Amino acid sequence: MPAANPESENAPRRKLQKAGAAALSETELLAVVLQRGRDAGPAMHLSDRLITRFGGLRRLLHTEQRYLAGEEGLGSVRLCILKAIPELARRYYEQTLPVGHAIRSPADTEAFLMAKLRDLPHELFCCLYLDNRHRVLAFEELFRGTIDGTSVYPREIVKQALKVNAAAIILAHNHPSGIAEPSQADERITRRVRSALELVDIRLLDHLVIGDCACTSLASRGLI
DSSP, X not given: OOOOOXXXXXXXXXXXXXXXXXXXXXXXXXXXXXXXXXXXXXXXXXHHHHHHHTTSHHHHXXXXXXXXXXXXXXXXXXXXXXXXXXXXXXXXXXXXXXXXXXXXXXXXXXXHHHHHHTTOXXXXXXXXXXXXXXXXXXXXXXXXXXXXXXXXXXXXXXXXXXXXXXXXXXEEEEOTTSOOOOOHHHHHHHHHHHHHHHTTTOEXXXXXXXXXXXXXXXXXXXXX
């Protein structure tokens, strides 16, 4: 492998300093992050090769470590960096809805739930518990598996809502298929949970279905 050109290797960093991170391509951004890895090799060349090899930045970052371990130029330091990036992103977006703060907009809720649920290989059913001012009281992952394959118990949702003294809740679950279209099972469980909550005077504000690049609101469909 030819020796790295320091000027070429530092170009993405200089570009970031001059024009901001948004001006960089995915390859350039990844090169900035990987440049301090202890392994030899031009970071730009490595970043371009990895993004091409794995079909894009997102797929690269969610590739299992065992498939990355044999890639030339990826030692333990750079492998750790690649695994840390998506977790940092998740934690960043989790803080859009900190406990005790009111929901500012539906977009904040969607960003939070996309960060939590978007890339999971299994279906996860969650609840966001709110007070009467729509301040976040708690977020809980309640049921795992497909809704058809794993029972979703409305009484457990009501039990926890009463425990935290919630006035309203938002339901959410992901579709590992990537398609954010609500199924008939989604609609049925929404009606069941809404009926159970009405008995204790708690409002169901929405049920959000998280897909690959989209989030569908059942409330916006007139189903709540």
